[in-house]
Amino acid sequence: PHHSGSKQTYWSLIMVVLMDPGEDPEDTLRAHRSREKTFIFDTVFDQHASQEDVYCITTQHLVGDVISGYNTTVFAYGPSGAGKTHTMLGVDSEPGIYLKTLTDLFRAIEETRDTEYSVSMSYLEIYNEMIRDLLNPSSGFLDLREDSRGSIQITGITEVSTSNAQEIMQLLTRGNRQRTQEPTATNRTSSRSHAVLQVTVRQQSRGSDLVEEVHVGKLFMVDLAGSERASQAQNHGKRMQEGAHINRSLLALGNCINALSEKGSRAQYVNFRDSKLTRLLKDALGGNSRTVMIAHVSPASTSFEESRTTLLYAHRAKSIKTRVKRNLLTVSHHIAQYTGVISDLRREIQRLESQIERREEEKRSDAGVRAAQGTPRTGQIRAQLVRAFKEQLELRHSLVELENASIELHMDASRHLLTLADWEHETTHHHTPDSTPERDEEQVAAHADGDTGKSAESHEEALAREEVNMLLAEQRKIVALKVGRGAGHAGLEQRLASARKKASQLEELLPRQAFSEDQREVLRLLCRTHELELENTELQASSLRREHLLCQKDCVIQRYHQHRQLCEHVIQGQRQLIHGKAVLPATQRLGLSVVIFWKDRRHQLPAIQPCPPSLPVTCIAPRGYEQRVCVRSTQHTQPVRCLAFAHLPV
Numbered sequence: 001p002h003h004s005g006s007k008q009t010y011w012s013l014i015m016v017v018l019m020d021p022g023e024d025p026e027d028t029l030r031a032h033r034s035r036e037k038t039f040i041f042d043t044v045f046d047q048h049a050s051q052e053d054v055y056c057i058t059t060q061h062l063v064g065d066v067i068s069g070y071n072t073t074v075f076a077y078g079p080s081g082a083g084k085t086h087t088m089l090g091v092d093s094e095p096g097i098y099l100k101t102l103t104d105l106f107r108a109i110e111e112t113r114d115t116e117y118s119v120s121m122s123y124l125e126i127y128n129e130m131i132r133d134l135l136n137p138s139s140g141f142l143d144l145r146e147d148s149r150g151s152i153q154i155t156g157i158t159e160v161s162t163s164n165a166q167e168i169m170q171l172l173t174r175g176n177r178q179r180t181q182e183p184t185a186t187n188r189t190s191s192r193s194h195a196v197l198q199v200t201v202r203q204q205s206r207g208s209d210l211v212e213e214v215h216v217g218k219l220f221m222v223d224l225a226g227s228e229r230a231s232q233a234q235n236h237g238k239r240m241q242e243g244a245h246i247n248r249s250l251l252a253l254g255n256c257i258n259a260l261s262e263k264g265s266r267a268q269y270v271n272f273r274d275s276k277l278t279r280l281l282k283d284a285l286g287g288n289s290r291t292v293m294i295a296h297v298s299p300a301s302t303s304f305e306e307s308r309t310t311l312l313y314a315h316r317a318k319s320i321k322t323r324v325k326r327n328l329l330t331v332s333h334h335i336a337q338y339t340g341v342i343s344d345l346r347r348e349i350q351r352l353e354s355q356i357e358r359r360e361e362e363k364r365s366d367a368g369v370r371a372a373q374g375t376p377r378t379g380q381i382r383a384q385l386v387r388a389f390k391e392q393l394e395l396r397h398s399l400v401e402l403e404n405a406s407i408e409l410h411m412d413a414s415r416h417l418l419t420l421a422d423w424e425h426e427t428t429h430h431h432t433p434d435s436t437p438e439r440d441e442e443q444v445a446a447h448a449d450g451d452t453g454k455s456a457e458s459h460e461e462a463l464a465r466e467e468v469n470m471l472l473a474e475q476r477k478i479v480a481l482k483v484g485r486g487a488g489h490a491g492l493e494q495r496l497a498s499a500r501k502k503a504s505q506l507e508e509l510l511p512r513q514a515f516s517e518d519q520r521e522v523l524r525l526l527c528r529t530h531e532l533e534l535e536n537t538e539l540q541a542s543s544l545r546r547e548h549l550l551c552q553k554d555c556v557i558q559r560y561h562q563h564r565q566l567c568e569h570v571i572q573g574q575r576q577l578i579h580g581k582a583v584l585p586a587t588q589r590l591g592l593s594v595v596i597f598w599k600d601r602r603h604q605l606p607a608i609q610p611c612p613p614s615l616p617v618t619c620i621a622p623r624g625y626e627q628r629v630c631v632r633s634t635q636h637t638q639p640v641r642c643l644a645f646a647h648l649p650v
């Protein structure tokens, strides 16, 4: 029942009862074999639901999500002729979800001030496992590719930017006319392909001077081809072949839905690669997307089987859990800024060069000042001077790029080290409370033997360490490129210094007497440009350094936080011992319980290692650790309950 008291109708139906048409209510003997089934969904619409009702309840809430940078998907699923295209595209008098969503999206964007948005859309169909651009059908079949981040791209697809709802409806209707439609036994205008309308919303806001934040929200609206039973569809030849393709991709979709809905209870391999449709909907199905599935069924008794399979699919799809995260891209401005400075300077040089040329031509035509013109040698020197200046610019550009790469590498390495530290913290945390003296002794012995504890080290940790080593090696290479590798391998810095020297030598070579005032002016301008460029570069470098410092400070804060947690954990343990809450193993009760911090040389993080209770205690720091506290005691005749040493890093 729906209440139409207000302007908007609210639907509170959530149950579908699928009744078996072959069932005789009088036949009590077959009652227990009834195929009647009840399904519960988030919402159910009956034949009275308007396009507005369906849109408001299923899709409207996704508009805000897309604007905030989330991936969202709506797809219409169901047998042929059940009304999928009607729901998604609709007709001019009753437009469907496509147009209503886009209208709301543009309205929401218009209402938001101070933020820059750009919206683009593409419309494609998957017909017989081939992708066609519905906005530019003459472009042939397009390729589907997965980029390095795992997101799906369609190469060469037309992206249209428009905010006019009318224009969009025209585009979509025109696009839909290009869609492969054929009359079938079940639908006069049956869509023989899957249609996908993709809307991308980019929201740009300047977070700081250096880093720009970009939220990219994607909305997929999918009108699937109708599933059909070959026997009922009575299709032949081409139609049958299409039907087979449609059914195959829908089967692949069904398999994915099955596998995904069973995830969690038991591990399942989800094969998205079986069809273009599932590859395209990968994120929408089980990844980073808020997804709405609108299942369509016909109330006709002749459609009982289709309705049953559709409802079963939809029911399974309901249990799929996706992991949604906001798509945030941070665009580094470092390189852009430096490149900006350099191209400004290039423009300046060009201006100076044309000025020189212009002046020279003016002088050539002016016979009176011919004497003041430089000799051919002067012209050569001047050309060399400009070349030297250009060389300096190129070198500076390369240096800036190297600096940026080095910083990125450093930050990557820091992140890896923090993860490793976390891992170490976790393992220690894990080992300490339930460590037995025997195990502790084994561990220390293993460390003493020079074993770094590789057996205990997980494969992931080994990989992470390898990655850190690679990053550090890369960093060393960059340093070598910058400062050089001894004789014969001059670094960029050295080359820049010699280019500077060369330029000043050339300036010295210019014959002073033959200098016209114009030439002097040109050189003065060149010098000024040099100075400005230097100032600029220095400013950029210092802001880069500042940001790097902030980043480093973040890392340090995080490290201290981890360290504090570790200390709290130790203190808590010791308190428990003091108050007698924790029971020590018999051997330990008579011995010395010592907690020692070792300082990790590589990333300056403390590692906690309980010592064996047997006395005397000799602590050997594991390889890679710097020993900060060493406890040696032979004095304990009395049982010592607890001693704790905590050596905090400076």
Ligand SMILES: Nc1ncnc2c1ncn2[C@@H]1O[C@H](COP(=O)(O)OP(=O)(O)OP(=O)(O)O)[C@@H](O)[C@H]1O
Binding pocket: 078, 079, 080, 081, 082, 083, 084, 085, 086, 087, 187, 189, 190, 191, 192, 224, 225, 226, 227, 296
């Ligand atoms: N709720 C509705 N109100 C009015 N007409 C409808 C409704 N649903 C469907 N129709 C009409 O029924 C016919 C079939 O619907 P539609 O083409 O949307 O089905 P479909 O599921 O997309 O089929 P196929 O998978 O074969 O493409 C169309 O003429 C459509 O206008």
